[in-house]
Amino acid sequence: MSQPLYPRRPQRRKTQKTRRIALLILVLLIVIAAAATAVLVYRAQHSIIKNDLGLRNVALDQSLLETGGTYYSYQSESEKVVSSVGIDVSTYQGTIDWQAVKNAGVDYVIVRAAYRGYETGRIVPDDLFAQNIEGAAAAGLHVGVYLFSQALSEQEAVEEADYLLELIQGYPVDYPVVYDQEEYTADQARTDGLTGEQATKNALAFCERIYDAGYIPMIYTNNDWAQNMYDMEQLDHYPIWYADYTSSPDLSGGFAMWQYTDEGQVSGVQGPVDLNLLFLPAAS
Secondary structure (H helix, E strand, C coil): CCCCCCCCCCHHHHHHHHHHHHHHHHHHHHHHHHHHHHHHHHHHHHCCCCCCCCCCCEEHHHHECCCCCCCCCEEEEECCCEEEEEEEEEEEHHCCCCHHCCCCCCCCEEEEEEEECCCCCEEECCCHHHHHHHHHHHHHCEEEEEEEECCCCCCHHHHHHHHHHHCCCCCCCCCCCEEEECCCCCCCCCCCCCCHHHHHHHHHHHHHHHCCCCCEEEEEEEEHHHHCCCCCHHHHCCCEEECCCCCCCCCCCCECCCEEEEECCCCCCCCCEEEEEEEEEECC
């Protein structure tokens, strides 16, 4: 038998090449799967908690903000959100005519329920908490509450949450339960040395406790704390209540409620009062 004109190539080289290609494909698939998993984990960690109101943090389109009426308003078809007007009050507003507030077009109120003393560290109820929450609910307003925190640790933040949960038991709280920790500038405070890392841990501990109890947790902040104290990426899976007294609020990650002035005028409230817009899902 005659020899072939060209000798055959060894099959081993072809097999080795096929194996290399298969290995490269396998490695590529593993990398893609790992990347996809990382994206899903990130989205899970940064997706806002499920809540009965359908709240989420919204980046406002400034062109859709209406500032010319009695109250600001906002509606976005692309974001499918519409604003709702509310106030937040404490003992400083005195006795309130809640029916007049309702008739003035206010939809909800966030009532200060309690606060921790900036010197003593004692948690005490707001003097008018019961009067405000009962009057607002009787007038047909939605009701949320907030606690002014002076927590130094996660343990103290949980203590504040537990105190608040016991205080509001039996009341018709259907709107957010808010953690409000701010810099106290009027005097020296027990939290003067609080770090941003610890402040973030405190907020998370409080909100987790509130959420586990079946309420909607929310975190109050302003630009200073959002920029210099809180790690907002760790907090962005909770609704944010953002205080910014300009007509063009901007916060990375957005916000679910906007406190747009502390000089509002509302029938039934003596003197100035904070005005807020809550961003709710638009009716389909």
